[in-house]
Amino acid sequence: MANLKLTKIRKSYGAVNVLHGIDLDIRSGEFVVFVGPSGCGKSTLLRVIAGLEDITAGTLEIDGRVVNDATPKERGIAMVFQSYALYPHMTVYDNMAFGLKLEKNNSKAEIDKRVREAAKILQIEPYLDRLPKALSGGQRQRVAIGRAITRDPKVFLFDEPLSNLDAALRVQTRIEIARLHEKMHGTTMIYVTHDQVEAMTLADRIVVLNKGNVEQVGSPMDLYNRPDNLFVARFLGSPSMNILPARLDAAPEGVAVTPEGGARLSLALPYRGAAGGNGYLGVRPEDLVPVQPGQPELFRGQVTLTESLGEVTLVYLDTGRGAEPVVAKLPGEVRLERGSTMGLAARPEALHVFDADGRAVRGARAEAVAA
Ligand SMILES: Nc1ncnc2c1ncn2[C@@H]1O[C@H](COP(=O)(O)OP(=O)(O)O)[C@@H](O)[C@H]1O
Ligand SMILES: [Mg+2]
Numbered sequence: 001m002a003n004l005k006l007t008k009i010r011k012s013y014g015a016v017n018v019l020h021g022i023d024l025d026i027r028s029g030e031f032v033v034f035v036g037p038s039g040c041g042k043s044t045l046l047r048v049i050a051g052l053e054d055i056t057a058g059t060l061e062i063d064g065r066v067v068n069d070a071t072p073k074e075r076g077i078a079m080v081f082q083s084y085a086l087y088p089h090m091t092v093y094d095n096m097a098f099g100l101k102l103e104k105n106n107s108k109a110e111i112d113k114r115v116r117e118a119a120k121i122l123q124i125e126p127y128l129d130r131l132p133k134a135l136s137g138g139q140r141q142r143v144a145i146g147r148a149i150t151r152d153p154k155v156f157l158f159d160e161p162l163s164n165l166d167a168a169l170r171v172q173t174r175i176e177i178a179r180l181h182e183k184m185h186g187t188t189m190i191y192v193t194h195d196q197v198e199a200m201t202l203a204d205r206i207v208v209l210n211k212g213n214v215e216q217v218g219s220p221m222d223l224y225n226r227p228d229n230l231f232v233a234r235f236l237g238s239p240s241m242n243i244l245p246a247r248l249d250a251a252p253e254g255v256a257v258t259p260e261g262g263a264r265l266s267l268a269l270p271y272r273g274a275a276g277g278n279g280y281l282g283v284r285p286e287d288l289v290p291v292q293p294g295q296p297e298l299f300r301g302q303v304t305l306t307e308s309l310g311e312v313t314l315v316y317l318d319t320g321r322g323a324e325p326v327v328a329k330l331p332g333e334v335r336l337e338r339g340s341t342m343g344l345a346a347r348p349e350a351l352h353v354f355d356a357d358g359r360a361v362r363g364a365r366a367e368a369v370a371a
Pocket of ligand 1: 044
């Protein structure tokens with residue numbers, strides 16, 4: 001059990017500022033995922049929490065105690081890296097027992113108990129006598145996780161632990177990590193990935209990082225449904241949200257949005273830019289449907305490409321704006337000729353409006369109405 005409190009954490013390497021003041025509260029037993037593009041500072045933040053890097057400024061507290069100067073061991077933290085870093089000449093058992101043997105005070109029986117418990121949790125009991133080279137990549141990564149479990153940490157840190165595995169193993173090991181968190185309830189886990197699917201599926205809460213800053217913190221569905229800004233809107237979801245430049249004007253209902261190449265819509269959202277201005281309209285591919293008679297049309301355009309994925313068909317529409325095509329995720333049975341024209345609509349509640357700075361214009365979405 002451990003909760004963590006990060007207050008204005010900064011990290012610089014010489015003149016290079018990598019983390020710009022991170023504030024974050026992590027509750028005991030929570031599974032938190034740090035997600036963001038490569039180079040945004042995820043690993044640095046994890047290593048700062050682990051105690052592998054010193055903190056340039058700010059404080060890190062674990063259970064109310066400032067641990068800025070504590071060693072990783074004193075912090076009760078174990079970390080699993082992308083590369084498994086197992087000792088090749090040692091059996092799985094010895095790899096898992098190695099750290100425990102180095103510590104004084106651990107009896108042989110105690111070490112044995114802890115190794116076997118961890119092996120059981122990870123279902124690697126049959127492999128305890130094998131050398132790492134006789135294991136698959138996924139099994140090796142489980143041994144690396146097992147080694148961390150034997151240390152009975154209060155906080156578990158993972159840095160992209162699945163990125164060296166092939167696609168099928170990645171999914172399987174991801175599910176195992178989710179189970180591990182259930183089995184070890186009480187253990188706080190922080191998991192770093194650049195993969196939004198891992199973030200969505202594993203996290204109690206996601207922290208979206210961008211260039212050393214936190215963009216948004218929230219539950220996966222909260223971030224998905226209510227992104228605070230364009231960065232988060234684009235980062236989660238595949239294919240990503242369609243974002244179109246739009247004209248925003250104050251309207252009696254709230255705001256009138258006119259996307260480039262699209263119709264004017266009135267939405268009941270609080271809009272403070274009274275004189276009007278530029279902004280963006282966002283709509284996810286799965287929220288678009290072929291327009292029905294009597295329904296307001298959002299876009300009309302020419303089909304430039306369709307991709308049949310079986311369960312869904314992705315339709316790319318050129319709306320004549322000369323910009324990126326609009327992507328719609330339609331049912332798998334939909335067949336459309338390239339070059340044909342179609343109109344798309346969306347429920348008003350599914351529309352996202354952003355101001356010129358990319359910040360969400362938001363209010364009571366459920367009350368949004370189309371003009
Ligand atoms: N030891 C270091 N010295 C200088 N710059 C570093 C060092 N470690 C990381 N950085 C820089 O910090 C930034 C964030 O790196 P990192 O935390 O590894 O990103 P991520 O894990 O999100 O891909 C990068 O621009 C990287 O070049
Ligand atoms: Mg990294």
